Every structure is written in structure tokens, then in C-alpha cells.
Amino acid sequence: MEGVINVLKPPGMTSSDVVVWLRKLLKIKKVGHTGTLDPGVAGVLPICVGRGTRLAEYITEQGKAYIAEVTFGITTETQDASGKVTKRTSPDLKRSDLERVIPSFQGKVSQIPPMYSAVRKEGKHLYEYARQGLAVEIAPREVSIYKLELAKWYEGEYPRAILEIECSKGTYIRTISHDLGQALGCGAHMSYLVRVRSGPFKIQASWTLEEIEEATGLGNYAFLLPLTAGIDLPQVFLSAVRGNAFRHGLPTKREWVKSSSEGSEPFVQVIEDGKLIGIGIWREEGLFPHKVLI
Template sequence: MSEQKKRVKRAISGWLVLDKPYDMSSTEAVGKLRWLMGAKKAGHAGTLDPLATGLLPIAFGEATKTVPFVQDGTKVYVFELVWGSQTSTDDTEGEVIETSDHRPTREDIEAALPAFRGAVTQIPPQFSALKVAGERAYDLARAGEVVDLPERTVEIDAFDLLDHTPERSRFEVTCAKGTYIRALARDLALALGTRGHVGALRRSRVGVFGEASAVDFAAFEAASPDERDAMLLPVAAGLGEVEEVRVDARQAMTIRLGNPVLLVGRDAPVELDPAWASTKGEAVAVGHVENGQFKPRRVILPSV
């Protein structure tokens, strides 16, 4: 009977910024944390490869309604590029398909990096989660098919060399959503007249969430149920890069019924998109302001 009580699904809401361990998929991580929390609903804000470590923000309950705002945020990665070999997956998981004896110098790399900052065109790796005719590219690639993935333009805010040896170098990248670090490593190596693949990858920031917010998986697993609950950040934590509109308790009730409210006061915005409404620091809804009215798109139910 006690085991059955442990498995009762809870309508718990909030964010947990997991420091995802190596060799765990994002889907597996969400499933494990959802089970540990006994949560009814959970999802993540941006896939992280199984061989990568680092920040995987996981939303529970009402926080899942704010996932797009975190997912669209700026990402920061630190990765190691192994010189001299290109793999089928552009990381250590795949088979070596091309090799080169050439090794770039630090000066060579520094001279090449400016071309990989700003708007950069890249072809995603064959082994990626992109869909082609309804199928995941990595499923088609594993079946032996050559996947024709179209070029895409991504935004690289910063791309810096941290350490360098003849065999591998370490970089930090600040980029927008949709950037493939594996493709960036592959293309940089090609531009330098050699071959390369990602040897290690860590994500250190996703939108508003940095490493200071991260929770170690083993520590979370070992914690008591009350300690796990205490690790959750509020739903509003995922909205730090969105303009906040403060409303009173009566307006909050109106908004949660799906209705607009007129914003009053000297500093009340007239037009704002996107925006989120709050009362006493708690998220009420995400939406926009039009003609001085806050209009909800997604209502966020109060914490219980």
C-alpha cells in the first residue's frame, strides 16, 4: 500500500535545472526525474546529446507552459575538438570516415574563428533529431541511408579558443537556438585543411539558467522527497528574459479565466509582446499587451 502511495502522480509545478550526466539521453533524464518527483507532467527545454553533459532545464506541471521562452534563449557550450579524424556522427560515438595528418597551430585557429561568428551557414549532422519526410535523421542514418539535410543559418555570438594542443583544442561557444556544435567543429576543421570531431561537450547556460542553478543528478536521486521539492525553482524562474507585468489579485483572477485586463498606472505598458503577468511574484499567465490591455495566451494555474 505504501508503494502505491509513492506512485501517486502529483500536480507539482516548477523548474529543475539538471546537470545532466554523460551517456543519458534528455528523454531518459526527464523520465527519471518525473518518476522521482511523482509528477503528472514534465518536459525539457532543449535536447542535449547523450554524450554531452551540462544544463538540461526540466519543467514540471504549469512550468511546461513557459518552456518555449527558455528553449529560445541563448546557449553556452564548452567543447573539445579532436584533430585529425572525422566521424559519421561528428562526435566520438561514430565510425571514423576521414583522416588527416595536418594539425593547425593556435595562430591558424585564431585566424579562422572570425568566419564562424555572427550569421553562420551550416549543414546539420547526419545523426541529428531533425525530421526528414516524417522520420528522424538519425534513424535514417542508422539504417544506412544518406540523409540530404538542407543548410541552415545560425547565429554565433561568440566563439573562443580556450586551450590548444596539436591533438585537441577546447572552445567556448555562445549561440542561438538551433546551432549544432558538432557541425561547427566539423566545419572549422575543414576550413583549417584537416578533419575533426567533438571529443567532449558541456552546456553551461540555457537562457536565464546558468551553472549556479544546476542540480547534480546523483545528489537529487539520493535526496529525500522534501529535499527534492525544495530544489525546484518557481514557474516564474523560466520567464526572466520576458517583460513582467504586475497585476493585483482581482486582475489575476480575471486573467486566469482567460480574460484581458486593463493595465493602469503611470508606467503601465501600452504595447508589449511577449509579456507575462504576475501577482506577488507568482506567474499568472503568458501573453501580450495590446492597447493597454494584458491579453493572456496561456494561463498558469496557482501553486497548490
């Protein structure tokens, strides 16, 4: 059993909880997720099974898309709804005010991860320092915001905005929410979040845990997608002879490789007889093995 499952993670479960649940259901040890979703967050969580676990790093690297609700006028210590409220104010805020600052949050931006996060500093998670009441210096890091659009606006004592966001891996949506509040001078927190896409996996095609359990009971494993479905990389095709050479760590000249794309991406999926046998990397001399699966 191998492949990738497009799981619709429910709120209230950790990503690790989902992995443990699937291990028991599928009776297989090699199960792993491709990037943590906070317990309160719902949405797409690709799960790798069998040899697919060796591809988790490539799926994790791919872009994400979210729908977030941001509440203005309320600041919390965790930057989301799970944390203690640290400040309240009733802002005189209009939709146009938010639209004015949104462009400055697009493109490559510098972001400081929240203290209540799994980012490590000197071997410890930041949330461990936060729970001890310790203040530590956090280095900013660069992330990419490809899309940040205001979908809906709700008036009220604490105005709310629904945002559509597409971003690079490692982007904290609750930090975007907090920083928007800071830019507007009223404070804000992320009051709800759904991940609607992770790499090529979309929420419309995701499976709930209940659907997976029901299908498994019927001997139906349609939820288990082929390994090639999880990686948004160009594909190249090798003959049986060159596929065998690839598996043994040998390079292949460019003229012996059939490619589905002329893109400049250095990493590619390597296919032999319809099966993914590894990840290759283009170098000047030809195609070299980067990770061999078979």
C-alpha cells in the first residue's frame, strides 16, 4: 500500500492525531503528514502512505491557499482565537481602510513567527519559551504572499474580514492577521482558518475521515492517490534500461530522456513504465538521481 491521501482535517485534531488514526485504520506503520495544521484549523492535509513518506519533503515545499477570517479590534497572545485576549478596542474601521494596506502585504515580505509556534530556537520550540513567560529574540524570515484578496467585509463593533490567501510554505496566516491589525492601528487576530489547497491537492477533492473509514470497510481505496499526484514537478520518462541505471545511481544523457516539459525546473519526477521511480535533478551532463524510490 502506497500513495497520497488528500485528507480533510477536522478542527480539534492535530496533524499527528490524523496520522495515528490512519495507521490504525490502514494497518500500516509508514504514514506521515506533509506539514502541520494547528488543531483548531480545518482543511487540506496531504498524508503520505508507504513509500510516499519519502516524498513528503517535496509536497511540503509546495504553495498553500487559505480562507481566513480576521477580527479587528481584538488582539490575542497567540494571534488567533485560541489565545488569551490582551487588548480590546472598538475601531472606526472601514472596508476601504483595509483595502488600502493590503497591497503592502503582497509579494516577498518579512515575517516574524509568533511566539506560540513550533519554530525552534536553540533546540526548543518557541511555544515552550512562551509558556514559561520567557521573551526571546525571533529572527524574521522571508515568505511569499502570491495572493491576498478581501472577499467579504462585515461591519460591527469588531469588524470582520474574509480573506483569500495564497502563499509559500512556512507562512503564518495568524501573523498576517495580527500585522494587518497593527498596520491599521487597532489590533486584530485570526478568528478562523481553512486551508483550501496544499500543492496540487484541493479541498473540493478531499476526503473526510468518515468517508475514508467507510470506503476502507468496503475494500475501496479510491482515496489513495498515486505518488505522481502529490508532486507538482515536471515528469521525465526513461526506458527500462535507463530506469535500471537510474535506480543504481547512474546518470542519463539528455538525449536519452523523454520529457513532458521544457521548463527550467531542476528537479523532475522520473517515470519508468508508468511508475514513479524517483526524483531526478538536471545537471549540465544530464539527468542524475536525487532520490530513488525503487
